[in-house]
Amino acid sequence: xxxxxxxxxxxxxxxxxxxxxxxxxxxxxxxxxxxxxxxxxxxxxxxxxxxxxxxxxxxxxxxxxxxxxxxxxxxxxxxxxxxxxxxxxxxxxxxxxxxxxxxxxxxxxxxxxxxxxxxxxxxxxxxxxxxxxxxxxxxxxxxxxxxxxx
Numbered sequence: 508x509x510x511x512x513x514x515x516x517x518x519x520x521x522x523x524x525x526x527x528x529x530x531x532x533x534x535x536x537x538x539x540x541x542x543x544x545x546x547x548x549x550x551x552x553x554x555x556x557x558x559x560x561x562x563x564x565x566x567x568x569x570x571x572x573x574x575x576x577x578x579x580x581x582x583x584x585x586x587x588x589x590x591x592x593x594x595x596x597x598x599x600x601x602x603x604x605x606x607x608x609x610x611x612x613x614x615x616x617x618x619x620x621x622x623x624x625x626x627x628x629x630x631x632x633x634x635x636x637x638x639x640x641x642x643x644x645x646x647x648x649x650x651x652x653x654x655x656x657x
Contacts, residue, residue, distance in 0.1 A: 509588060523579035534562055535555045577605045577649060581599050
């Protein structure tokens with residue numbers, strides 16, 4: 508695996524770590540140069556402020572520790588890098604698990620991410636994150652909005 512691929516893979520894992528910690532400010536920092544795109548390609552929020560507002564509006568955090576009590580697992584990352592152009596793409600899968608005292612550990616949503624990256628100042632950064640949830644469990648304890656299609 509190239510150094511660029513490793514750096515990009517680290518960005519995938521940092522996203523999961525930050526959202527599971529309830530660190531929406533950190534998620535917004537990570538995606539500050541990006542646009543979130545919906546499953547059908549519809550543009551969503553972009554930039555730090557827009558992305559922070561989206562997570563605060565849509566994702567529940569619990570008072571006991573400020574987290575959503577989730578575990579985001581990112582797998583099957585297929586990273587393609589164009590070193591000369593300073594661009595890259597990644598297709599990956601995600602599964603989100605959740606557990607609460609009255610809600611046993613279970614998968615609550617799974618799907619795919621299609622990400623685009625660019626290199627700026629010798630570091631890789633997200634420039635687009637397309638979120639495509641495909642399989643839905645009980646999201647009532649995680650999301651503040653309904654993300655199911657239709």
